[in-house]
Amino acid sequence: MAAPNLSHDPLGELPLIEGTQTDQTINDSLLTHVLRGAGKGWWMLFGCALSMLGLLVIAISWTLYKGIGVWGNNIPVGWAFGIINFVWWIGIGHAGTLISAILLLFQQKWRTSINRFAEAMTLFAVICALLFPLLHTGRPWFAAYWLMPYPSVQRIWPQFKSPLTWDVFAVSTYFTISLLFWFLGLVPDLAALRETTKSKTKRFIYGLFAMGWRGSGRHWAEYKWAYLLLAGLSTPLVLSVHTIVSFDFATSVIPGWHTTIFPPYFVAGAVFSGFAMVMTWMIPARHFLGLKHVVTMKHLENMNKIMLVTGMMVGYGYLMEHFIAWYSGNPYEMGQFFLTRWHGPMRWIFRTMMFCNVVVPQIFWLKRFRTSIPVMWVAAILINVGMWCERFNIVVTSLHRDFLPSSWKDYAPTWVDLSLFIGTIGLFSTLFLLFLKFVPAVALTEVKELRHELAEHDVVAGETHA
């Protein structure tokens, strides 16, 4: 599938590993950022992240002290920032699952350098997402009773016909499998760190988590099987999680929520936003951590292509929603799509969404933009913004103008809403920076394996790898 080097491919496709590499050079270059002490830049970023995290603590404390009345939610906008941010964060996790599961099954070699990074983002994004429904219950200490599946034990019967209950199952499964997948991939690398580090404490800790990995043939054989099985188990999760999130809306009868295309359209949007978030972090990280030889332009270009494809799918979803709103002849559907969204009080959110999600990705049709670092970074950030606007648009815009004009009401977030949102970005960044500090950001053993595969590929093709 992949071209080992520039000269080998008839159409000059870019290589997956740049320069002349050996196991030793890959080992050294990918472990450096873990083994060396934290630099000034890392501490500065960590300080910023921590201060945003502090804001989260304040906002959560205030919410718990006063109740969720301090949020901007009202009637009819009963769901607002809480659900917007929940859906946005859950969506961001999807790049990791797609890369680790589906791209593995599709035998895409280019997933190798970016899977660790994206899977870590999945975990942190799900943690951020889970905060919101938990806080939205008002008394999270009771939420364990309400959300955990112990109906007969607690004498509380969850409504099993409610997609909110399905969400609990879907998201907790998603988190568990993603964590296992990520950890399994880490085990050989943790063992490599155990062998490389000079500090005794670190050797003990890495050794503990490496779970006695010695790299024997039997270890590898079983590791490979476990990896493939987890990939198979994760694949339905790529679809199921955001499908069930879309059911939160689509099982209702609100115009703008109830439409049958929601499941696949939410999944496409999730992958779209997930890749945008991976790009947002990957571009600076590969520069500062010295990963450019393994996270090459080819990887970035492929990720841009995935953003183009999923962006087009999201655009297809918008087109179908608009067409069927008209075709249905239902005045409420038409009112929602042709008046409220384009011309209502929240029109700027909607128009921003259209620009960021439909217009911006079109630049990736051109190779020039697909391979330009500044262009793709700005585009990725705009797509993050656009996908947040999409969720705002689905949640708030649909709710604030429903059937009866007498029940319409405008919505504005409060400082607590905004702080919670910014705070979760802080939480995500904090976790992510810690991740970059303590474990290899690129799956070391997999890259080494890939290098061997590519070298062998060249021998078979009748060329030796220089």
Place this chain on the structure above:
Amino acid sequence: MSAATSNPQAPVVELAPFRGGRRWVVGGGAAGLVFLILTFIGMAVSPREAFYSYLVAFAYWCGIAMASVILLMIFHATHARWMTVLRRPVEVMAASVAIFLLLFIPLAIGMKHIYIWVDPPADLGREALRLLAHKRPYLNPTGFVVRAVAYLLVATFLSWRLYGWSLRQDKTGEVALTQRQRNLGAGGLPFIGIAISFAAFDWLMSLNPTWFSTVYGVYFFSGSLVASLSLLAIVTGMGRARNVFGGHMTDEHTHSVGKLMLAFTCFWTYIAFSQLLLIWIAGLPEETPFYITRFGAGWAWVGALLIFGHFFLPFAALLSRSLKRNPFRLGVVAGWILLIHYVDIFWLVMPSLHPEGFSLHWTNVTAFLGVGLVAIAFAVSRLRGRFAIPVKDPYLADSFRYRP
């Protein structure tokens, strides 16, 4: 030829151009025409039955052809190399879409027997008439024909260019032609995606013009794609048995086609289930009629057959690795999927004619065979005299040694 334009590493393929398939072209084509004529006679005798049967057959075969165009384009857009050796059959299946421009004519003539929106009866009810008047700018005979021609022209253009460039590369070996195919394969996808979606709305969803579902286009596409992959499995299996591909197509390729069949069987189920669940749980009077008819006593067993036969059976069978690697056994499952996909299209169309329950008319058989055999004859005739694999594709060597 200079090294810059041709591929220096292209393997030397000892393969004569494809000369087989005569029986399919001559015998099959003639039989197809006879069946079509019988169907046309049926149209004169009992027009509603015959035109509905023809619509089922047309949507079935044309859906497969359009999905094959999309499959070919996805292969190009993803720069897939493993499939190079089985690309020619996909190209030929895709190229068959041109014949549907001709095969559409009976539908254009008979639409008043099929679609109630063509000439809505005055006793339809005030609300339904209001809705049909609202939809008139879209649901009208001229628009229906113009749009259908546009969908088919888009598909025909794409398949014709892609196949044409591929055939030219057989002669010249120009590497640049691969680049062109990749560009068009990616760039054309939005167009054909919209074409097949609106084709589903026009040809099938508008049978019940007050009913709507945003995911309907994806549903039609997903079913057609599984059928297209199944047809590919059968065609390549037959080709391998007759040594059409010079022994270059291996169990590895067959295995991967089987994997794709498994994946898209799941995808079809996912879309079908999502549509059913959302309409059932919301219970809106404007959306439920589609399922009320199909949950009725006369149709419920067909729906149950679809759940079992379009999902559980192929899913369970395709999980087996040894089955996917055996061209014959994979072909049997593929044959079943092709059959059950016909049941699916039948289930989409016929309840509009027979809401009371399942009923089979002899034109169902003649239309299916007529449209199908003519399309297959046309497709095979496009292959005769050409190589059965793209012999000078720059990635052919990669495809030969495909070992996932």
